[in-house]
Amino acid sequence: MLDKLGSSLKDALKKLAGKTVVDRAAVEELVKDLQRALLQSDVNVKLVMGLSNAIKKRSLEEELPKGVNVREHVLRIVYQELVNLMGDGGEVKLGAQTILMAGLQGSGKTTTTAKLARYFQRKGLRVGVICADTFRPGAYEQISTLCSKINIPCFGDPKEKDALKLVRDGLPSMSGLEVVIIDTQGRHALENDLIQEIIDINTISKATHRWLVIDAALGQQASEQARRFHEAIAIDGVIITKMDGTAKGGGALSAGLTLTASFPGSSAWGI
Numbered sequence: 001m002l003d004k005l006g007s008s009l010k011d012a013l014k015k016l017a018g019k020t021v022v023d024r025a026a027v028e029e030l031v032k033d034l035q036r037a038l039l040q041s042d043v044n045v046k047l048v049m050g051l052s053n054a055i056k057k058r059s060l061e062e063e064l065p066k067g068v069n070v071r072e073h074v075l076r077i078v079y080q081e082l083v084n085l086m087g088d089g090g091e092v093k094l095g096a097q098t099i100l101m102a103g104l105q106g107s108g109k110t111t112t113t114a115k116l117a118r119y120f121q122r123k124g125l126r127v128g129v130i131c132a133d134t135f136r137p138g139a140y141e142q143i144s145t146l147c148s149k150i151n152i153p154c155f156g157d158p159k160e161k162d163a164l165k166l167v168r169d170g171l172p173s174m175s176g177l178e179v180v181i182i183d184t185q186g187r188h189a190l191e192n193d194l195i196q197e198i199i200d201i202n203t204i205s206k207a208t209h210r211w212l213v214i215d216a217a218l219g220q221q222a223s224e225q226a227r228r229f230h231e232a233i234a235i236d237g238v239i240i241t242k243m244d245g246t247a248k249g250g251g252a253l254s255a256g257l258t259l260t261a262s263f264p265g266s267s268a269w270g271i
């Protein structure tokens, strides 16, 4: 999705090359190209309109800074507005924290847990993972195999049926580590007991962050899911997975962005 957006933007910006004043027709054309690219990626119409109005207004009203050409000026505005849209939290914080992973079964929580663990480890932090998935057969084996490949300690017990007990027992075993990621179970639908369980895990673990993992293929249907999880545990980050496999990534991203817009300080990432 972002590849396509990148090349459409490049083409649109080319039309501004060599210009000495920002002309309305060129900006309008650029905004139209940008809208087309975002809508094709299934990004929510309201978000697209907000973004394009802001870009148009700023490009036409802001004075051209000294030594900056029209193309660079507009490019900077487009970049800043895209970053704004992605939420003001922006970056993953590199400090001691407990992260609770939430989402439906198959959304990519376990895979993302390992990716995140690797990310923090590469940044020099000591990381551990707790497997609180007692539902999916082979859940512990899946995450512990991924963790052992990257030398990350993983707490779990494939025979234990109580996810809350796993979290209670797992946390003390992770003392001395800086980042603890708790991988939870998902189910096929948003069942009430799953929601209650994640509320309890959140309370017990006193998680610093609660990140919702959404499969990009869900498109705009992701909103309902995001809203339910948000009501339960105040999601403060949304990770869209499988962006490599679908052109509908923008829909899921919109769900994340709509949520983050209503929850200041939260972020959305597509991986």
Ligand SMILES: Nc1nc2c(ncn2[C@@H]2O[C@H](COP(=O)(O)OP(=O)(O)O)[C@@H](O)[C@H]2O)c(=O)[nH]1
Residues within 6 Å of the ligand: 103, 104, 105, 106, 107, 108, 109, 110, 111, 112, 186, 241, 242, 243, 244, 245, 271
């Ligand atoms: N193509 C692709 N597949 C992914 C990605 N993330 C996860 N998967 C696959 O999606 C399936 C479910 O992932 P898993 O992490 O087990 O989901 P969980 O049930 O939420 O823990 C697995 O087959 C993963 O290999 C991704 O970013 N891209």
Ligand SMILES: [Mg+2]
Residues within 6 Å of the ligand: 109, 110, 111, 133, 136, 139, 183, 184, 185
């Ligand atoms: Mg899993």
